[in-house]
Amino acid sequence: MEKLYIEFKDWQNFLRGKLKEKRIYAPIKSENDIPFYEILNEKNLTDIVYDKARPVEPFKIFLFPFKEKVVPEIENFQEFVVLGVNSCDLKGIEILDKVFKEGEYKDPNYEKRKANILIISLDCKEPYPTCFCSLVGVNPYPSKDFDLNLSKIGNGFIVEIGSEEGLKFLDNDSRFYKANDTQIKILEEERERTIEKVKKINENFKIKEPENLKGMFHKEYWQKIEDIKNCVSCGSCTFNCPTCVCFLLEDISKNEIFKKVKIWDSCQFPGYARMASGATPRPSLFERYANRLLCKYWYMKENFKIFGCTGCGRCINGCIGKIDKRKVIDEVLVEKMKV
Ligand code: SF4
Numbered sequence: 557m558e559k560l561y562i563e564f565k566d567w568q569n570f571l572r573g574k575l576k577e578k579r580i581y582a583p584i585k586s587e588n589d590i591p592f593y594e595i596l597n598e599k600n601l602t603d604i605v606y607d608k609a610r611p612v613e614p615f616k617i618f619l620f621p622f623k624e625k626v627v628p629e630i631e632n633f634q635e636f637v638v639l640g641v642n643s644c645d646l647k648g649i650e651i652l653d654k655v656f657k658e659g660e661y662k663d664p665n666y667e668k669r670k671a672n673i674l675i676i677s678l679d680c681k682e683p684y685p686t687c688f689c690s691l692v693g694v695n696p697y698p699s700k701d702f703d704l705n706l707s708k709i710g711n712g713f714i715v716e717i718g719s720e721e722g723l724k725f726l727d728n729d730s731r732f733y734k735a736n737d738t739q740i741k742i743l744e745e746e747r748e749r750t751i752e753k754v755k756k757i758n759e760n761f762k763i764k765e766p767e768n769l770k771g772m773f774h775k776e777y778w779q780k781i782e783d784i785k786n787c788v789s790c791g792s793c794t795f796n797c798p799t800c801v802c803f804l805l806e807d808i809s810k811n812e813i814f815k816k817v818k819i820w821d822s823c824q825f826p827g828y829a830r831m832a833s834g835a836t837p838r839p840s841l842f843e844r845y846a847n848r849l850l851c852k853y854w855y856m857k858e859n860f861k862i863f864g865c866t867g868c869g870r871c872i873n874g875c876i877g878k879i880d881k882r883k884v885i886d887e888v889l890v891e892k893m894k895v
């Protein structure tokens with residue numbers, strides 16, 4: 557993969573020029589220093605966060621919005637660029653593809669949206685205390701599925717070109733030049749250092765093989781885990797997750813115009829999968845909580861051959877009940893060993 561280099565100041569001017577042609581979303585520094593995606597403009601261009609980990613929102617919001625009309629089909633999607641997609645969110649696209657693009661029933665909106673997005677991904681530099689990508693086989697830097705990838709090195713970026721579209725975006729601009737061996741060596745060393753940081757963050761989590769959750773659907777295991785009792789079924793863990801794909805279809809009819817609308821759903825809601833008779837397959841909090849973890853580490857692994865979790869840690873950050881899923885996995889696997 558070709559690697560170029562550009563000075564930070566030149567990159568900012570390059571991006572400023574692109575604002576005239578394209579709508580660009582990028583992670584922008586907020587008051588509490590956590591990056592949120594915003595549409596880029598002249599003012600916030602200098603507040604782009606390049607040296608942390610993933611933004612608050614998962615990348616799925618661009619491919620699978622919270623609420624979207626599916627019938628009649630949306631015909632035209634505007635092209636745009638998303639800058640700052642991290643490795644954990646790129647991995648999440650693999651799950652979204654399996655569900656919306658490669659399955660028996662395809663979502664036409666999904667494919668059109670995806671074809672219109674140019675992805676500029678970013679190496680993570682400072683993982684959060686909740687990040688655990690390396691525990692689920694994901695590196696903190698992207699190696700595929702991007703158009704361009706940026707890694708901040710010294711006073712500039714190494715730019716990796718991942719697709720023809722990425723190359724076209726650079727417009728043969730002479731401010732990008734071939735990265736030299738020293739810069740590439742620094743890139744490799746920094747990537748290793750970030751992996752070590754993620755390992756260090758997670759050194760106290762004893763059991764690092766969540767696939768061992770296979771078969772653990774009996775609620776007796778889960779009822780023993782005190783932290784799960786703090787769950788308030790808010791659904792934040794599912795809405796924040798780059799791989800959670802459950803949705804409801806709602807029929808809306810107004811003034812003789814009919815629409816079918818797709819809306820995010822959450823397996824943590826008590827009404828999830830409830831039938832017309834009122835019967836529900838998972839009436840208790842413990843069963844619902846267990847279902848989410850089993851879906852991530854067992855069902856998706858079985859169905860798609862990859863974990864349904866990329867280790868982004870958003871479900872830990874966003875949990876109102878302050879539940880650390882890594883601790884729950886540790887504890888429930890200890891329960892399994894006792895049997
Ligand atoms: S389950 Fe949690 S850590 Fe895993 S991808 Fe979803 S939000 Fe991220």
Ligand code: SF4
Nearest residue numbers: 787788790791793875
């Ligand atoms: S975010 Fe926490 S409290 Fe909310 S549903 Fe998920 S586990 Fe429960």
